[in-house]
Amino acid sequence: MSAAASTAAPGRTGPRRFAGSRAFRRRRAMVGLLLVSPALAFVGVFFLAPFVLMIWMSLHKWPLLGHTSWAGLSNYAAMGNDPMFWRSLAFTVEYTLIITPILIVVGFGLAWLIRERRRGVGFFRTVYFMPYVIGFAAASYLWVWFLNPGVGLFDKTLQALGLTSSPVQWFSSRTLALFAVVLMIVWKVVGFTMLLFMSGLQGIPDDVQEAAQTDGAGRWATLWRVTLPLLRRTIALTVILAIVGSMLAFDQFYIMTNGGPNNQTVTIVYWIYDSSFVNFQLGYGAAMSVVLTVILVLITSVQLYLLRDQT
Amino acid sequence: MRRWLAVLAATAGLSLGGCGAAASTSNVATLTLWARSDESAFITAVVNAFNRSHPQTHVQLTIIPVNNFVQKFGIAVAGNSGPDLASIDVVYVPQFAAVGVLSDITARAHALPYFNQFDHSHIRNGTYRGRLYALPFSGDASVLFYNPELFRAVGLNPAKPPKTWAQLVQDARRVTSSGHGRTGYYFAGDCGGCAAFTFLPLIWASHGDIFAGPETAQRPTLTSPAVVAALGFYRSLWTQHLVATAAQTDSGTNQFTPFESGKVAMFTTGGFGVQTLHQDAPKVPLAAVPIPGENGGSATFAGGDEIAISRSSHHQQAAWQFIQWVTSAPVQERYFGDVGVIPIRRDVAFHRYAPKNPIYRLLARELYSGRAVYTVQENALINDPTGPWVTMIDDAVFAGHPHAAVTQAQSSMQSILSRG
Numbered sequence: 001m002s003a004a005a006s007t008a009a010p011g012r013t014g015p016r017r018f019a020g021s022r023a024f025r026r027r028r029a030m031v032g033l034l035l036v037s038p039a040l041a042f043v044g045v046f047f048l049a050p051f052v053l054m055i056w057m058s059l060h061k062w063p064l065l066g067h068t069s070w071a072g073l074s075n076y077a078a079m080g081n082d083p084m085f086w087r088s089l090a091f092t093v094e095y096t097l098i099i100t101p102i103l104i105v106v107g108f109g110l111a112w113l114i115r116e117r118r119r120g121v122g123f124f125r126t127v128y129f130m131p132y133v134i135g136f137a138a139a140s141y142l143w144v145w146f147l148n149p150g151v152g153l154f155d156k157t158l159q160a161l162g163l164t165s166s167p168v169q170w171f172s173s174r175t176l177a178l179f180a181v182v183l184m185i186v187w188k189v190v191g192f193t194m195l196l197f198m199s200g201l202q203g204i205p206d207d208v209q210e211a212a213q214t215d216g217a218g219r220w221a222t223l224w225r226v227t228l229p230l231l232r233r234t235i236a237l238t239v240i241l242a243i244v245g246s247m248l249a250f251d252q253f254y255i256m257t258n259g260g261p262n263n264q265t266v267t268i269v270y271w272i273y274d275s276s277f278v279n280f281q282l283g284y285g286a287a288m289s290v291v292l293t294v295i296l297v298l299i300t301s302v303q304l305y306l307l308r309d310q311t
Numbered sequence: 312m313r314r315w316l317a318v319l320a321a322t323a324g325l326s327l328g329g330c331g332a333a334a335s336t337s338n339v340a341t342l343t344l345w346a347r348s349d350e351s352a353f354i355t356a357v358v359n360a361f362n363r364s365h366p367q368t369h370v371q372l373t374i375i376p377v378n379n380f381v382q383k384f385g386i387a388v389a390g391n392s393g394p395d396l397a398s399i400d401v402v403y404v405p406q407f408a409a410v411g412v413l414s415d416i417t418a419r420a421h422a423l424p425y426f427n428q429f430d431h432s433h434i435r436n437g438t439y440r441g442r443l444y445a446l447p448f449s450g451d452a453s454v455l456f457y458n459p460e461l462f463r464a465v466g467l468n469p470a471k472p473p474k475t476w477a478q479l480v481q482d483a484r485r486v487t488s489s490g491h492g493r494t495g496y497y498f499a500g501d502c503g504g505c506a507a508f509t510f511l512p513l514i515w516a517s518h519g520d521i522f523a524g525p526e527t528a529q530r531p532t533l534t535s536p537a538v539v540a541a542l543g544f545y546r547s548l549w550t551q552h553l554v555a556t557a558a559q560t561d562s563g564t565n566q567f568t569p570f571e572s573g574k575v576a577m578f579t580t581g582g583f584g585v586q587t588l589h590q591d592a593p594k595v596p597l598a599a600v601p602i603p604g605e606n607g608g609s610a611t612f613a614g615g616d617e618i619a620i621s622r623s624s625h626h627q628q629a630a631w632q633f634i635q636w637v638t639s640a641p642v643q644e645r646y647f648g649d650v651g652v653i654p655i656r657r658d659v660a661f662h663r664y665a666p667k668n669p670i671y672r673l674l675a676r677e678l679y680s681g682r683a684v685y686t687v688q689e690n691a692l693i694n695d696p697t698g699p700w701v702t703m704i705d706d707a708v709f710a711g712h713p714h715a716a717v718t719q720a721q722s723s724m725q726s727i728l729s730r731g
Contacts, residue, residue, distance in 0.1 A: 063410075064389050066410050144634060148565075167557075169559060197352055256695075259696055259697045260696065261559070262706055262709075263697050271697075278691055279695075302456060
C-alpha cells in the first residue's frame with residue numbers, strides 16, 4: 001500500500017516529469033557529445049585512423065617506393081629472425097630500467113629540497129626546470145658539443161681538474177655512450193619530474209605531517225610512512241611517463257651515438273625508423289610499431305594495476 | 312550578418328582578383344629543385360644565374376640536410392609531391408631509377424652534342440637497365456691529401472709520398488713517433504658515406520670489389536681477400552696508434568678538424584675538401600696524390616651529384632631546359648670549375664679547371680678515370696649508420712674481429728640485396 005501510495009503520488013505528475021527528464025537527459029547527452037566531439041575527432045583522425053592504417057600496413061609488404069602486396073603475418077614472423085629487433089628491444093628495456101629510477105629519485109630529491117617557499121628557491125626551480133623546455137634534438141646536439149673530445153666543455157674541464165690526461169672518447173664504448181645519454185636525459189627531463197613531485201608534495205596538507213610528527217614519527221618515518229604513500233598517484237604518473245618516454249627513446253641516440261658503437265645503442269624506435277625510412281620497409285616498420293604499442297599497453301596496464309589506489 | 316556577408320564578398324572579390332593576377336603571370340613556369348646541403352656553397356649561385364637568364368622559368372631551390380636527403384626525397388616522390396628536379400648524390404641514383412620515380416631522359420640526353428664529354432662513371436650511375444635517368448651535375452674525386460711541411464719536419468721527403476700501404480704505414484709511423492701530438496693518418500671511422508668515398512678505393516686499387524654480378528642480381532663479395540686486406544690495413548694503423556683516437560666515433564662531422572690542426576700528416580677526402588681546408592686552415596700546406604693500392608696502383612671514388620627530373624613533374628620540358636643550361640660549357644666553367652667544383656664535362660674539366668693548380672689537375676684526372684659504387688640499395692647497405700658496411704668497419708677495425716665482421720656483413724648485405 002505504502003509502495004502503491006509512493007508510486008501513485010509521482011504518477012500524477014510522473015508522465016510529464018518523466019518525459020521532461022528523458023528529453024533533458026537526451027539533450028544533455030547531445031550537448032556532452034557535441035562538447036567532446038572535437039576531442040573524439042582529434043583522436044579519431046590523429047590516433048585511431050593512423051593506428052588502423054599501421055595495422056593494415058603491417059600485414060603488407062609495403063616498400064616506401066614501389067608496389068605493395070599482401071604479406072599476411074610474415075612481417076611479424078620476420079621479427080623472430082631479426083637479431084637487431086631483439087637487440088634493440090633488449091637495449092631499450094635496459095635503458096628504461098636505468099633511467100626510470102634515476103629520474104624518480106633525483107626528481108623527488110630536487111622537489112624535496114625546493115618544496116618550501118624560501119628565499120632564492122624560485123631561482124633553483126627555474127634552473128632545474130629550464131632544460132625541459134629545450135627540444136630533445138637541440139639538447140642532444142648541445143651535448144654532442146659538450147662531449148666533443150676536441151672542443152667540448154666536459155673534456156676541457158676534466159683535463160683542467162687533472163681528472164683525465166687525454167680527451168675521453170665518450171661514444172667509443174657502449175658503457176660510456178649510454179652513460180653520456182643518461183646524463184643528458186637526466187639533465188633535460190628531471191626538471192619535469194621535479195615539478196610533478198613538487199605539485200604532489202604541495203597537495204599533502206601540512207597537518208597530516210604535523211600529526212605524524214606529534215605521534216612521534218621521525219623525519220624518515222614521516223617520509224616513508226606518510227609522504228610517499230600519499231604521493232602514490234604522483235609516483236604512478238611519473239613512473240608511467242618515464243617508462244613510456246624511455247621505451248620510445250629515439251632522438252638522443254640518433255643524434256648522440258648514431259646507434260654506435262657497433263649498433264650497441266640502437267633503440268627499438270631507432271630500428272623502426274631505420275627499417276621504415278632507410279631500408280624503406282614500411283610494412284616491417286609498422287609491424288614492429290604494433291608490437292611496441294602492445295608492449296607499452298601491457299607495461300602501462302601492469303603499472304596502473306600495481307600502483308592503483310587501494311583505498 | 313550583413314556585415315559578415317560584405318566581408319565574405321570582399322574576400323571573394325580579392326580572391327578572384329588574386330586569381331586574375333596569377334593568370335596574368337602564368338607564363339612563368341616555377342620549377343622546384345632539391346639539392347643536398349653539401350652543395351649549398353655553389354648551388355645558390357647556379358640557380359640565381361639561371362633565374363636571371365631565363366625570365367620565363369623560375370627555379371625555386373630547397374636545400375635538404377645531406378643525411379636526410381634519401382628519406383625526404385623518397386617520402387616526397389612516394390606521395391607525388393616531389394620536386395621537379397633533384398640533384399642527387401651519384402650513389403643514390405640507381406635506387407631511385409630502379410623504382411621508377413625518375414623520368415627517362417635517354418633519347419634527349421644522347422641527342423646532346425656534348426654527350427660524350429660527360430664523365431662515364433656518372434653516366435653509369437644514371438643508367439638502369441640500359442635507360443638513362445640522370446645526367447652529371449657536379450663532380451668530385453677522392454685522393455690522399457698530405458701536409459708536405461709536416462713530412463719535411465719529421466724527415467720525410469714530401470716529393471715522395473706513399474705509393475703502397477706499407478709505405479703509408481711507414482710514413483705514418485715516422486710522423487706519430489716524432490711526438491708533439493702528431494699522428495700519421497686520419498679517417499672518419501663511423502661514417503658509411505665517407506668510408507665508401509675514401510676506403511673503397513683502397514680495395515679497388517688492390518683489384519678487389521665489394522659487389523659482383525649484374526645490377527639486377529648483385530651479390531656482396533666482402534669475404535674476398537682484397538676487402539679483408541684493406542680492413543687489416545686500417546686495423547694495423549689503428550692498433551699502432553697511427554690514427555687520432557677521435558676517428559672511431561667520427562661520423563664525418565669532424566673529418567677535417569685533425570688535419571686542419573696541422574698535426575695530422577695524411578687523410579683522404581675529395582675536391583670539396585680543398586675549399587674547406589683553404590678556408591678553415593689557410594696556413595696548413597696541402598698536397599695530394601692518388602689513393603694507393605696494397606702493392607701499388609691507385610683508385611678513386613668518382614663522386615658528386617647527378618641531376619634528374621621527377622617522373623611526376625608537370626614541367627618536363629622546362630626541367631630539361633634547366634639541365635641543358637646547367638651542363639653547358641660556360642655554366643660548368645663559371646659556376647662549378649671557377650669555384651673549385653670539378654666540372655662534369657671532360658672539355659671543361661681538363662682545359663679550364665685542371666690548369667689552375669696541380670691538385671685540381673690530379674682531381675680532374677682521377678674523376679675521369681674513377682668509378683662509383685653502383686647498387687640499388689646503397690643507403691641501406693653503405694650509408695646507413697646501423698647498416699652492414701659501417702658495422703663491418705667498426706667491428707673489424709676498432710673491435711678487432713675482421714673475419715666475423717666480414718662474414719656477418721656479407722650475410723646482412725646478401726639479405727638486403729635479395730629482398731630487392
